[in-house]
Amino acid sequence: MEFINNSWFQPPTFLLIGIPGLEAVQIWISNPLCVMYAIALLGNFTILFVIKTISNLHEPQYIFLSMLAATDVGLSLSTLPTVLNVFLLNHREIEFCSCLAQMFFIHTFSSIESAILLAMAFDRFVAIRNPLQYTVVLTPPRIIRMGLAAIVRGVVLMAPLPILLKRLSFCKDIILSHCYCYHPDVMKLACGPVRVNIIYGLFLVLCSFGVDSMFIVISYILILKTVLGIASRDSQLKALNTCVSHIFTVCIFYVPLIVLALIHRFGTFTSPLLHVTMANLFLFLTPVLNPLVYSLKTKQIRSAVQKIFKNRRNWLK
Numbered sequence: 001m002e003f004i005n006n007s008w009f010q011p012p013t014f015l016l017i018g019i020p021g022l023e024a025v026q027i028w029i030s031n032p033l034c035v036m037y038a039i040a041l042l043g044n045f046t047i048l049f050v051i052k053t054i055s056n057l058h059e060p061q062y063i064f065l066s067m068l069a070a071t072d073v074g075l076s077l078s079t080l081p082t083v084l085n086v087f088l089l090n091h092r093e094i095e096f097c098s099c100l101a102q103m104f105f106i107h108t109f110s111s112i113e114s115a116i117l118l119a120m121a122f123d124r125f126v127a128i129r130n131p132l133q134y135t136v137v138l139t140p141p142r143i144i145r146m147g148l149a150a151i152v153r154g155v156v157l158m159a160p161l162p163i164l165l166k167r168l169s170f171c172k173d174i175i176l177s178h179c180y181c182y183h184p185d186v187m188k189l190a191c192g193p194v195r196v197n198i199i200y201g202l203f204l205v206l207c208s209f210g211v212d213s214m215f216i217v218i219s220y221i222l223i224l225k226t227v228l229g230i231a232s233r234d235s236q237l238k239a240l241n242t243c244v245s246h247i248f249t250v251c252i253f254y255v256p257l258i259v260l261a262l263i264h265r266f267g268t269f270t271s272p273l274l275h276v277t278m279a280n281l282f283l284f285l286t287p288v289l290n291p292l293v294y295s296l297k298t299k300q301i302r303s304a305v306q307k308i309f310k311n312r313r314n315w316l317k
Contacts, residue, residue: 013093014186015175018086019276030087036288037084040076043291044069050304057300060138061127064120065294065301067147068249071113072287078105079180079283086179094181100162103181106283107161108154110257111208113286115150117253118212119143120246121219128239129226157204164197165190178279184261205261213254220247245297252289256282 018026047069051057082102085091094102126137161183171191178185187197223243230236260278295301 040287075109076287099181108158111154114212121216125219
């Protein structure tokens with residue numbers, strides 16, 4: 001390509017990467033990826049449909065769950081075009097502006113999901129700490145405002161990312177480390193000073209994921225303190241059992257995110273295979289596992305899904 005001959009340029013395209021060393025079998029890897037996307041989209045749309053349809057589920061806990069499912073749908077749709085292009089069609093090019101747009105949506109939906117996980121932790125805290133005031137504290141207008149605040153925060157914080165990258169020139173390789181566009185990955189290819197990008201990236205991590213994770217931990221410390229104050233052991237286990245699904249969701253969201261951030265910080269000491277694996281886990285685990293976990297663990301969701309499919313089967317007969 002002609003633009004590679006220049007030492008400074010803004011590339012018309014980037015090249016995405018699949019799994020290093022497994023390029024010959026990527027077409028086969030696309031099959032389980034398609035299955036995972038199908039599970040993620042079908043599972044999260046099912047949760048949205050069930051919560052909207054069943055009036056008994058119009059409670060704060062399930063409204064937050066529907067917000068989480070909608071965010072997972074957005075996150076899946078943000079990555080689906082490039083991931084399937086790379087693995088299924090072996091089409092690795094992505095236009096520069098399309099890359100920046102995808103990066104914005106991935107980071108925005110990730111920030112929104114983090115905020116919703118914090119709201120769900122607060123929901124569990126109120127339900128266990130002061131159950132009699134649960135519906136008084138978490139009223140529908142307040143829940144809507146919390147959801148809107150998560151969206152506004154995500155959009156406002158992440159909007160400068162593509163703008164800051166747009167002003168940079170690129171003189172290095174144009175090959176990205178993932179099958180999607182990720183801010184630290186794109187930034188590494190830039191020439192000249194990226195100090196502003198680094199500082200703002202750190203600011204984003206601290207103001208979104210850092211703050212959210214800290215308050216989630218505080219919420220569960222207070223929840224644990226409340227649970228230990230309950231006299232009955234059965235009541236303690238019942239209270240903790242209501243938090244299991246959320247704790248699992250928090251772990252599968254934050255653990256890959258933290259590992260991926262460390263890999264980008266100390267990338268020279270890790271293998272490319274680990275790099276790509278953690279990047280894919282970060283985006284695939286949460287949308288795929290969340291609907292499965294809540295469908296299996298939450299009796300109300302499970303019963304509602306079974307009821308809907310049973311009625312559907314009887315209608316078809």
